[in-house]
Amino acid sequence: MPSFDIVSKVDMQEVDNAVNQAAKEIEQRYDFKGTHNEISLEQDAIVLLGADDYKLEAMIDILRGKLVRRGVSARCLDFSKKEPASGGAVRQRAAIVQGVSKEKGKEIIKLIKDSKLKVQPQIMEDQVRVTGKKIDDLQEIIQFLKEKDLGIELQFVNMRS
Structure with a gap:
């Protein structure tokens, strides 16, 4: 029986490259000179440390631009709230979202069932x-889901016939 999988995966090598490029640009930009600004990649998150709110927002914009240029959706980042750091600086963590959560999975299944196509999601x-x-029904489901905005980046893999 034909099937495919709906996943949400992030290429961590591309994320690492984007973080490195963003760090280089931040280091070289004139408006960041003379202030302490830092961007680093941890196991499953990116940590941004800006001298003030303005610089932190600029760093986030730079990071998003670098991710998009490397083919990684900026939707994969889940920003936590800003927290104060030493010396008046501001720190923010951006968790890297991998996989389809149970809640999103239930939302996807509900959308698929509401489409009235004869497929079984699980x-x-x-x-x-x-x-x-x-297979035509499966391809219709893929097109249907691509048109929906679910808040996460979806990939459709393992198409089997």
């Missing part, structure tokens, strides 16, 4: 598997 760990008798 949650499998951090992905959603969709099976159906016709």
Whole structure:
């Protein structure tokens, strides 16, 4: 029976490259000279440290631009609230979202069932598997989901016939 998987994966090598490029640009920009600004990649998050709110916002814009240029959706970042750091600086963490959460999985399944196509979606760990008798129905589901804004970047993989 034909099937495919709906996943949300981030290429961590590209994220690392984007963070390094953003750090270089921040280091070289005139408006950042003479202030302490830092961007670093941790296991599953990016930590931004800006001298003030303005510089932190500029760093986030630079990071988003670098991610998009490297083919990584800026939606994969989940920003926490800003927190004060030493010396009047501001710190913010951006968690890197990987996988389809249970809540998003349920939302995707509800959308698929509401489409009235004859397919069976099911949650499998951090992905959603969709099976159906016709490949055309599966392709319609892919197009249908691409048009929806679910707040996360989706990839459609493992198409089997």
